[in-house]
Amino acid sequence: MKKQTFKHSLCALAVSAVCAGLSTSALAQQNDEVEAEDEGRLERIQVTARRSVENLQEVPVAVSSFSEDDMQRVGMDDITELQQRVPNTTLQVSRGTNSTLTAYIRGIGQQDPLWGFEPGVGVYIDDVYIARPQGAVLEVFDVERVEVLRGPQGTLYGKNTIGGAMKYVTKPLSGMNELSVRGAIGSYNQRDLKVSGQTALTDDFYVGAAFATMNRDGYGEFINTGDDNYNKELMTGRVSAQWTPTQDLTFRFSADKTEDSSNSRGGYRLTTSQVTGEEPLDSVYDSQTAMPVRNRVETEGLSLSVDWELDESWTVRSITAYREGYTDTNIDFDSTAEPTLNVPAIYEDDQFTQEFQLNYRSMNFDFVSGLYFYEGEACGLFGTILGGLGVTVENSGCVDTSSQAVFGQGTYRFTDQWSLTLGGRYTQDDKDANVYRALYAGIKYPDDEAPLLAVNSDFETQADWSRFSPHASVQYKATRDLMYYASYSNGFKSGGVDMRADQSLNPDADQPYDPEIVDTFEVGLKSELFDRRVRLNAALFYSDYQDMQVTVQRAVDAGVASQVLNAADATIQGFEIESILSVTDSLSLNATVGYVDAEFDEVAFFNPETGQVEDVSDLWSFANTPKWSANLGFTQELRSAWGDLVWSGNLSYRSATQIFEVPSMLDMGGYSLANTSLVWYSDDGHWNAGLHIKNLFDKEHRLSGYNFAAPRDADGNVVGAGLGGEDTIVGYYGAPRTISLTVGYRF
Template sequence: MKQPNFQKSLIAAAVATLLGSPAVLAQQNEDAKAEDGKLERIEVTARRTNESLQEVPVSVSAFGEGELQRDGIEDITELQYKMPNTTFQVSRGTNSTLTAYIRGIGQQDPLWGFEPGVGIYIDDVYVARPQGAVLEVLDVQRVEVLRGPQGTLYGKNTIGGAMKYVTRELTGYNEFEIKGTVGTFNQRDLKVSGQTALADNFYVGGAFATLNRDGFGEFVNTGAENYNKELMTGRFNAKWLVNKDINVKFAADWTQDDSNARGGHREQESLLSDKPRLTDVYDSYSAMPTWNEVETEGYSLTVDWAINNDWMFKSITAYREGFTNTNIDFDSTVNPVLLVPAVYEDDQTTQEFQFMYRDDRLDFVGGLYFYEGEACGEFGTVLGLLNLSIDTGGCVDTSSEALFGQATYRLDDQWSVTLGGRYTRDEKDADVFRYTYAGVKFLDRGDYSADPIVVNSDFTTQADWSEFSPQASVSYQVDPAVMLYASYSNGFKSGGVDMRADVSLNPDASKPYDPETVDTFEFGVKSELLDGRLRLNAATFFSDYQDMQVTVQRAIEGGGIDSQVLNAADSTVQGLELESTFAATPTLNFTGSLGYIDAEFNSVEFFNSDTQQVEDVSDLWSFQNTPEVTANLGFTKEFALESGSMVWSTSISYRDDTQIFELPSPLDEDGYSLTNTSLVWYSNSGQWTVGLHAKNVFDKEYRLSGYNFGSDLVENIVTGYYGDPRTVSLSVGYQF
């Protein structure tokens, strides 16, 4: 590689470091072999500045590009098995919609207008909607997951935590990489990426991937594939070094997912169909087309300016949009019992201004954040056997402004104190409709001229909320290898409007629900022991979760579903987390993580439309998608060969019993373990890699989610969605 002919000043290098734009050296440090058996330094930007993982008083996990490629990680959902108290999963009948929970806080329902509890960020740009948020690993430098409320620096809807997807930095070097993968179920993947300098001060780069796989099963009555993959994604980057103090970066990304909508596995025999219940959990029936289309794209412009030796400024301007058109058969039979065609569309514009200051004792990050977004959608509830169709839809316009700041002051070489806060104001305008029609009707009204027989809902509403989220922490550097910290943080998730509201069943359903908040106290230790060969980080936390937004959907007699979103619950969440890496020898590393969480509802009150009474069901409810124990144990062993080196890595992950919904149901999953193993050869030149990856080695069958309406709608509707079976893939990569 030939380095472009230009000179960077020290202050420009500081901009790259302090403004969260890690230079190539940071990645080299992350992927470098440990010297003398010591562990390498891991850089993160959890506090919007570049710091060592061991210096940040935050419970955070980080995964570098080298580790992701070595383990054959394909998308971010696979990381849940490497982290404590974390759930990243594909949502039910979809392929690229994300269900994310951290420490018991998240979002089960991916309906438009509902806010996530875990913030997803692509290069500091907030991704507001879960559709298309199952991010593929492409052109990525590292992934960081911050646990606990991140309401000060990240703000909007990070009540549970935040996940940062950091793409590769443009360096101006000539680089090209191509990687092909084949595997079981006719997997056929191709990834291409590269970058170059068009001038001494102007760099460009890009990446493209086409990812394809046959289904794990099929829709038996139609022959269509089930759990298949047909996806293309790409990104383009450009960087302009205006002068020694200013650089401008542009990024664009897009994804097109044409995989079939997923069909669920019937957990109970059908009451109406003469078709047998299928034994293969990846096979299904469907009474509607199984096509699905998800499109997302985003653009961002980032300006970094080193004002002087102490002050720096950053501007992030971004726009994102998404479109989803899908069909989901809830009951998974050949009968049209409960069919749900759906269309979602959203766009968002964000602007963030950051000011940063650093001297020998004080680090400060502060600024302004603005968000404008519109989320629209419409879905049908086709009850074919009842000869009824219900159309539900509407739009939510959201405006959000925030003022934030956080400062860390080093009292001496051992003590540091951090104080921060964020003031946020959210405003939402929503229109909601819900109409019931006689007959079978799909979403295209142009083919259906009949008037609705019932206007269940047709209203507009507006609400606004403001919230101040404080944060404080103190850290004590016992010695160069051990740091203790204690912190308090507050987070909130925005209020909203129930887009399924049925005013005919519940007159209060049109009222906006308020934000939910959490106060978390955390105590932790970060240490590197045994002369830098053992990294041991631990944290314990206690959270007071208030005004929890509870989504309740109940099938009612005569057809229809009563939906409510209420600030109906208060709860307590407490637990501990442990992450460790041990360099037993210069060529053998062990890794491990352990999470324990005790989450319980103190009170849950909601309106029962059947009894017309408010009921407290806290003694019946438990936290969803929150296993009590999560654990991972793995090793990496390197073997020296004449042609290069061979690295063998294996991990075993465990997730305890998991309740899918707040109420116990037949969908709840017992604890299970998964084993993954990889064998990767690296050539001496560093240009060639060959990887053999086996996942779910013992072909464990495990359920992730589902729909549960029992037999309240004429038919038993208990359908489950499952994790991937055993897969084996072979990858060959070349780079220069």
């Protein structure tokens, strides 16, 4: 109890100290009603975190926003680089491919990207929900801004946003003639090209298009085949159109497609191979493989939004979208030249979504309401090739999901200072799944024929759930530039079916698991100080995390026995501080700090050795959730006779991180990454060129891995053979130091 009290006090002290300091500063300036736009003042930032356009500083939500210029100035390639700049957030490329996203916010996310499993962080492209992590590592191109919302967003954004949401907002069509070309060359033979443009065909019909190709050689290689490892070969494109037949009615259409043909990634072995006796390689980016390195990830989508302003107060909106994805990849789990533990996999998914909104806005009252429909199918097949045993275990199946929701959220402003927000969402989820698991003789790839030895699972199952997710917040605007808020939010992550289920080992493996539930309480402040030269935002949160879905996997002679259980409850608490200081008209500093104390209260785990269900909460820790995350950056503008120079840099820090819930050799100690950029802008605004150095000090940092370790004694000595006869502990790493030169032209 003493320990828990101290932790509450630590978090409260951090934010209360900031609040006390702000009150004094704010009172000193509350009589200043002048709105002159001096150069040294910070710019206003508009966000749509609550499904309407609002000033970032007036939204009672912990949200970070990054514009296209923000991201281009630092040479950002994809959304995973935002991890360094958003507190308490993990955005990383997953293990085997370049395109699968691992996303965690405030300790909540999705560890396993298997089809049919649900994310804990919702990803949206122009308000269209992206259900699968495959292909969700979005490139920074043709984008207006990216918003990262922290904490449950279940009322307005629905299920699977219990950690938060990330909104990727593409560039709107304005009807102006625009053309932008941007190229990059750099380390490891980087060769990128991005082209975008738009024009007006008539006074009320606009069109636009964007295309990008990103290519890079590998950071390492597959030693035994000579293929690149960690290379990149990606193309993506988008076309859009906008028709405004009347002043009050607008139609927007968009179509996009992305193809990633980069090689599948090879992991770095941390231990000596039990099969070949090979020691770990010299470079963490080198690997070996017994599989083809082919990898193909395709995603594409269509969307149509209609906005109809009925009058000055009422607006009707419709968002219709269809998306589909396909992944064909090969992952060598043990990373040796022998087919000891190889996994070829194929994923396919499609989804149709329809949302209708009826929104109201007046002087004192805003209201967002709507209906939401989702129909999706996720299918897949993967084989676990155990070459040493001469067998292959193959899993396949599909999950059909149907979801309907009705939601509403209103904000009433009692006075110029006080406002109250109430909202709720009712969701009905239905799932139908089929699972097939079989054991074959020999090495079998998905399209191969092989002798069938046994059928381990062959079943169909169905489940449905309903859930009401409420939200309430109160907002107090102490002065024009200082706002306090307190909120309660509820969210849930949908239940499902274990697509690895093995009924031959566990007869109950066909039973669906239930949704996860999170209740979060948050207090925070939004402030701008010293004549709007300082922006300081802070949040303190406490989350009660219930019915956590725990994936339990253990090695057996012929594969992996798996089950997903609602076996854990946890408490998550912490704080976040984001700030920016305009030191002079040309120099600004920015900083973020995040702290998360996430602890399991109970974990009911079946111990196969004792045959008993045991509480292992004292042995488990949260995955992908460092206690501390921080970032310190600067931007210096320099003017010259040849144009403007902008020099920027940042130093980000993440404390020790556990890769899985159970401690392992893969866990990464704390580390810092430094980056710097120097960008030139021509006086006429048409040309720009930049030099970008990332991971300046070439820090080696492990992000993920696979852990199917051989049994060890108390001293850590291997005492037996692991899965397939191999000690499989392999890691995947972030990029080494890279240098790139970019040149852009805008017309």
